[in-house]
Amino acid sequence: MGAFLFEFYRHQPDACYSGCWSRWGLFSSQEASAKPSAGGLANGPAAGLAQSAVSRAAPATDELAAVLADVQRRAYFLYQSSEHSAATIADNPDQGLISTLGAAAYTVAVSADRAKASRAWQLSLKLRGIGRGDKLKFLPEDTSTGTTCQENKAAYAHGAAFAVDYENSPAGLRQNYTLFQRPAGRSGPVQVQLALHTNLQVAGHADGQALSLREAGKEVLRYAGLRAWDATGRVLASRMQLSADEKTVALVVDDARATYPLVIDPLITTPITIAEPGPKKRTTFGHRIAGAGDVNGDGYDDVLIAASDTANNSGVIYKSRAYLYYGSKNGLVTANPTVLVAPANTRAFGQNMAGAGDIDNDGYDDVLISAESISSGSRRVYFYRGSGTGLVTEDPTLLASPGSNSGDYFGNSVAGVGDIDGDSYNDVMVGAFGNNNYQGRAYLYRGTSLGINTTPVIIANPVNTGEDWFGVSVAGLAM
Ligand SMILES: [Ca+2]
Numbered sequence: 001m002g003a004f005l006f007e008f009y010r011h012q013p014d015a016c017y018s019g020c021w022s023r024w025g026l027f028s029s030q031e032a033s034a035k036p037s038a039g040g041l042a043n044g045p046a047a048g049l050a051q052s053a054v055s056r057a058a059p060a061t062d063e064l065a066a067v068l069a070d071v072q073r074r075a076y077f078l079y080q081s082s083e084h085s086a087a088t089i090a091d092n093p094d095q096g097l098i099s100t101l102g103a104a105a106y107t108v109a110v111s112a113d114r115a116k117a118s119r120a121w122q123l124s125l126k127l128r129g130i131g132r133g134d135k136l137k138f139l140p141e142d143t144s145t146g147t148t149c150q151e152n153k154a155a156y157a158h159g160a161a162f163a164v165d166y167e168n169s170p171a172g173l174r175q176n177y178t179l180f181q182r183p184a185g186r187s188g189p190v191q192v193q194l195a196l197h198t199n200l201q202v203a204g205h206a207d208g209q210a211l212s213l214r215e216a217g218k219e220v221l222r223y224a225g226l227r228a229w230d231a232t233g234r235v236l237a238s239r240m241q242l243s244a245d246e247k248t249v250a251l252v253v254d255d256a257r258a259t260y261p262l263v264i265d266p267l268i269t270t271p272i273t274i275a276e277p278g279p280k281k282r283t284t285f286g287h288r289i290a291g292a293g294d295v296n297g298d299g300y301d302d303v304l305i306a307a308s309d310t311a312n313n314s315g316v317i318y319k320s321r322a323y324l325y326y327g328s329k330n331g332l333v334t335a336n337p338t339v340l341v342a343p344a345n346t347r348a349f350g351q352n353m354a355g356a357g358d359i360d361n362d363g364y365d366d367v368l369i370s371a372e373s374i375s376s377g378s379r380r381v382y383f384y385r386g387s388g389t390g391l392v393t394e395d396p397t398l399l400a401s402p403g404s405n406s407g408d409y410f411g412n413s414v415a416g417v418g419d420i421d422g423d424s425y426n427d428v429m430v431g432a433f434g435n436n437n438y439q440g441r442a443y444l445y446r447g448t449s450l451g452i453n454t455t456p457v458i459i460a461n462p463v464n465t466g467e468d469w470f471g472v473s474v475a476g477l478a479m
């Protein structure tokens with residue numbers, strides 16, 4: 001492999017930027033004479049390029065992985081604007097954003113790469129002040145009273161009252177406010193008021209937990225992930241409040257019983273878009289979505305997304321599929337999901353899905369996916385196991401409808417219900433609301449060390465009168 005390592009440093013006299021400028025790149029030999037374009041290097045400051053180059057033999061796989069991880073980490077380092085010495089730049093290759101950071105304001109814009117496919121847009125958030133209601137007690141300094149910048153983080157002090165911090169990561173750009181002192185005033189929650197300037201449409205979410213910034217109705221940017229906690233680590237109730245004229249957003253935090261200092265921490269991010277990875281793009285991709293639990297035991301929850309059967313204009317039928325996407329510290333990984341194809345002689349695979357919990361107590365969560373027999377029309381549910389390498393796609397356990405009636409709608413509802421009998425194996429519930437002329441039934445399947453026990457406990461309609469649709473929905477209270 002014709003790869004070599006390329007190392008360069010820019011030593012900035014301003015101590016603030018020590019550690020913010022060194023970067024690594026990895027190029028193939030074909031690229032050696034071309035302008036660097038990989039690993040986020042193209043996003044770096046042009047003035048910082050090519051101070052020295054080091055060529056060596058192809059590194060071992062572990063070393064290569066470590067270097068690539070380092071390249072990715074350094075792509076998020078902050079650097080000083082070549083145009084405005086007071087401004088700091090944060091490139092965010094994962095989000096396709098470029099941000100200009102200042103002591104009390106920052107501007108987020110679409111990065112050059114993404115701009116090719118998008119109209120130029122930007123959002124500026126400028127701190128107006130911190131207080132209660134409209135009474136602003138702490139006003140930002142024009143120039144920070146103390147600035148630090150290290151790798152992907154920058155901090156700007158504003159006297160003794162508060163500080164503004166930034167953190168640039170694959171998850172997005174965080175701008176945190178640390179309040180060292182309680183703003184005076186007795187009534188109402190504390191508010192961080194920000195003036196909002198943008199050429200995007202702004203919409204506040206009804207739950208007060210996000211602002212959507214839209215271009216022609218499509219969300220391109222989201223201001224969300226608001227968290228607030230006090231000096232004891234206690235999480236404080238918080239919300240975002242957009243003014244009627246949409247020119248101000250307030251981060252409102254209930255500090256009535258808080259111990260100062262407080263940290264108020266929202267996140268700016270772009271929405272994740274996932275397109276069906278299958279050979280034929282289906283408009284039904286995403287018609288069902290379910291939390292899968294942590295299928296590969298890495299500490300991050302995973303998610304199931306289904307695409308149903310569909311036919312093209314020539315009548316060619318594309319079979320339904322389900323995809324398992326994996327969580328990570330940077331959020332959902334949109335590449336390389338595990339693909340589950342509909343088992344033989346089935347249709348409507350993925351019509352209903354659920355995380356089962358850890359049925360066999362091996363440390364990996366397992367999942368349930370419903371389908372329908374093409375030949376008999378009977379409903380069924382498949383049980384798939386988690387593992388250290390992800391969801392096991394082969395040999396799922398078949399749960400056939402005990403009612404053996406195509407009209408019983410067995411599997412129309414499925415749910416992990418936690419460990420019902422306390423034997424340390426999680427259990428699941430499957431509903432069959434059409435059973436016995438729609439009186440309905442539910443079935444409890446128990447977990448065991450060997451997997452799921454395919455003989456269920458029958459939970460009959462306790463009232464048993466007419467078309468109750470008992471079991472049309474099932475859920476666990478322990479999950
Ligand atoms: Ca996981």
Ligand SMILES: [Ca+2]
Nearest residue numbers: 358359360364
């Ligand atoms: Ca398991």
Ligand SMILES: [Ca+2]
Nearest residue numbers: 419421425426
């Ligand atoms: Ca159990």
